[in-house]
Every structure is written in structure tokens, then in C-alpha cells.
Amino acid sequence: MNWLVDPWRSGIFVRGVLGAVLAGGLCGVVGTYVVLRRMSYIGHGLSHAVFGGAVVGYVAGNSFYLAGGLWGVLSALLINGVSRTRKVGADAAIGIVTTASFAVGVALISRGGRFTRNFEAALFGNILGITVTDLWVLAGVALAVAAALFFLYKQLLFVTFDPEVAGAYGVRTGMVDAVFSVVLAAAILASMRVLGVTLIAAAIVTPAVVARLSTSSFSRMLGLAAAVGIVTGVVGMYVSWYADVASGATITLTAAALFAVVYVRTLVVGRAGRRLAALTDLEVR
């Protein structure tokens, strides 16, 4: 069992696993709401928007987190506002706002002619290069997100399930949507150094979809999505360590493999259930 223990002698691996656990759990929980709101594309889009903000911040001499965070929150609020008008769908709003933000970043990089390691990490993720500061940011964001979701649990559930009636029953849907936009942008920003712009959407969507296929309870789906994010993060880190492959890619592929297994199991169990129902003359709806 040395292969399990050996990597923990490396501080790089320990920090990487901690980052993967925090980012996996955080993205899993936030992803539950994203998937149930049928806005899976937003993770992909917002990470691109945050990247644009981070480049603007770098050019202006501000920190990655400050500029990227502000840009991400503004982009999320803008997407939310545009899609609420119902004249432009949420998918179109995400496409326009986030690609425009990403294009700003690309334009500034091409004009400056410099492409630093920070940008490379933001684009492709560099979990093995994660710093103690990155871990503190991740832990702080995870705590803040947990607190926001705890106190807005019922309202977020109502707005996610039935936004029209939630508003009619006195839930401040605009405020709830705005808070969720901030939560999502913060989760993406904090996790971006770990997984990168290109792979963060998978960390948001895949654990939540695996959880959705495995349970019909909302609270269990939240917990399961976090657990799937954490476990695939740890397993992906081991695979990365031993196969010498980029950790963002191995974490994403581990989650995708788990999804494939759960999806096939769902199909098999569903088919068996229908056969059983046919045999016992029960109605399956």
C-alpha cells in the first residue's frame, strides 16, 4: 500500500490534494443548482469571463483575484439581468457576455505580447503549483458559499424549482438570483487556478449530474455532488501523480469515467425496473 502513502511525503501533492478536495466539494455543491437550473453552460462561460477580468487586472497592476472576481461577479449579474428580461435567453446571454470578456483578455495579451505562467495556470490549471494563499482563498470562499447556501437554502430551492410561484409567494427572486450569481462567480474564481478555464465547467457539471442520476432527494443530491467532486479530485490527483499527466485533465477524466459508469447503471436498472413492472403489471411513470 506504499503507493497510497508515498505521494503524501511531497508538500506539492498535499497542497494539490487539498486544493482538489476544496475545489471539488465547492464546485459540486454549486453545480447542483447550476444543473437543476439547466444552466450548465454558465460554468464554462463564467470561467472565460473571469479570465478576461484577470488579464485586465494584470495589465492594470491589480491582483488576479480582485480583478477576476469583480469581473466575474459583474458578468454573472449582467447575464442574470439580461436573461431575466426574457427577450434574450440565458444561453445566449451567457454566450455573448462571457466570450466578449474572454476576447478582452485575449486582445490585451496579444497587444502586450506577454503570456505569464499565471495566465497559463488560469487557462489550463496547475494544481501541483497551488500555493498556500490559493488554499486559503479556496477555504474562505468554500466557507462563505456554505454559509450563503445554508441561510438561503429554502429560497434557493424554491427559486430553482419553481421561480414563478416563488416570486408570487413572497420570495425575493431577484435578490436570490443575485446572491447565487456572486456565489457562482466566487466558486469559479477560487477553483480556476486548480482546474483552469478550460476544465472548470466539468467540475461544476459532472459531479452534480452523477448525483442527480443517483438520488431523487435534493438534499442528498447536494451532499452526493460534493462527495463526488471530492473523491474524483483525490483519485484524479493520484492518477496525475503516477501517470505524469496534468492533474486538471485526470480529475476531469475521472469524473467523466464515473459518470459513464453511473449512467450505464441507471440505464440497466431502469430497463430492469420496466421489465419487472411489466411482469407484475405495475404502472411505471
Added chain:
Amino acid sequence: MSDRAAVITFEGASFSYGNGLVAADISLDVGAGALVGLVGPSGAGKTTLLRAVLGQLKPVRGRVLVGGTPVGRTIPRRVGYVPQLESVDWHFPITVAQVVFLGRVSDAGPLPWPARRDREEVMTLLERLGIAELAGRQIRELSGGQQQRVFLARALIRRPDLLLLDEPTSGVDVRTRQEVLGLLRELNAEGITIVLTTHDLNAVAATLPELVCVNTRVVAQGTPEEVFTPDVLRATFGSDMVVFRHDGLLLTADAPPHVVDHPHHVHIHHTHEPTEPVS
């Protein structure tokens, strides 16, 4: 129109979603304790009127009052709303008890889970509606009638004086439709004012005590006997219809071509009693 104090009042209200008016110059009173059906074709503005009462759509002209207070920034508190079941995401991972508790969210405390008092009230309500044993089931696992009861329970947990239902019998079988209508009559007998929309003229609208025919404006308001006339139905639905009595029931049907040409001639086979056209 009811003689009792109006619970809902539309005063020359017009509504728009941005491209022209969807309901124009609506003037309407719904009295306390009434059971009213809004009938009209698709796009007539029936759901728009419900949304206006809920405060989700503001009139571009005129005003809407609930309990004598203009609906504006404040949402009427003792109003229950049951949306069209077609709009529900049945795959959403949520149980019957959780759906019902959502009706209480704006009054509940800050903790994510329901207080003991709320849990007890949810169960009492589910028992009353005969679905207590389904409390822990995912909503997709229920029959159409059970699903309708769940969303009715979510509205009733607000202890409403006024209950709004959007097409409560749409897409359900005969037995479920009769169950739902029976339940609504019980609630109405307890003093709850009920307004529902329906497309079903014969099985639903004709059995209600009061109807409002809508086609972007109020065409007629009154009892089924008063509003089920060929003229009113033509103005409401834009097509010729015949109205007749059969076995004591007031019935409507699309007018066949020979009736359109000779509107006073109606010929129905296999009736137990003479079928009389209503002019």
C-alpha cells in the same frame, strides 16, 4: 357578478408583455366566497389575469385590487396559486412534503429545515387531502390526481382566502377531474374564494356557479345559463358553437356546417330526452 364584497377588482386594467395588449380594458369584480371560472381560447389573457392578481404583471393602464388594496409592490399574502401542471419539472429531485413546505418559505425561520410546527402542518394538510402516505415520494412517482393535490396543498398551507388555479383539470383523466372539482367545491364551501381558468366548457365550466368569458377583453360574466349563448361563445372563441341541454346538462359543441347555415336547427341522435337548442 357577486353581491358580496369584491375580493378581486379589475378597474379598466390593460396588460402587455411588450408587443401589444394581451388583455385590454378589463373591468371585473369577483365577490368573496365565489367560485369563478375564466374561459376563453388560448392567448385570450386568462393566465395574464391570474398573474396580475398575484402581482407578477403590472397593468399598463387601470389597476387591480385584491381585498380592496391595489396590487403593486406588496404581494397579496393570503393568496394561494396552483400553476399549470405542464409547467412543473417532474424530474426535479424533490419530495411531496418538500413541495408543500415551500408554500411556507416566506414565513419560515432562517434554518434550512422546516420547524416542527411546519412539519406537523404539512402532514395534517397531506392527511386531509388523502396523500399523507406519499409525503416522502418524489413528485414524478405520483398519479395526475395526486400531483394536483400536492400543488393544491402547497397553496393551502398559506391558509388562503383566495385560491387561483391555472387549468387545474388540463391533461387529467375523467376521474381525476371529478376529484379535483369535488375538492375545489369543498374548499369553496369552507369560504375560500376560488378563481380557475379552463378550456373545458362542458365538463368544468358548465358545472361552475359563475363564469367570465375572456378574449383579450371581458366578453360576458354570469352563470353558465347566462353566458353560454351562441353569440357570447362566438365572441369569445371566434367560431360558431351550438348550445343545448341534454339530460339536464348544459352542453356546447362546435357547430357543424349545416348548423352554421341554419343556427336554430340542432339534431342529435340517441338522446334520452329531447335535446333543446339554446338561443
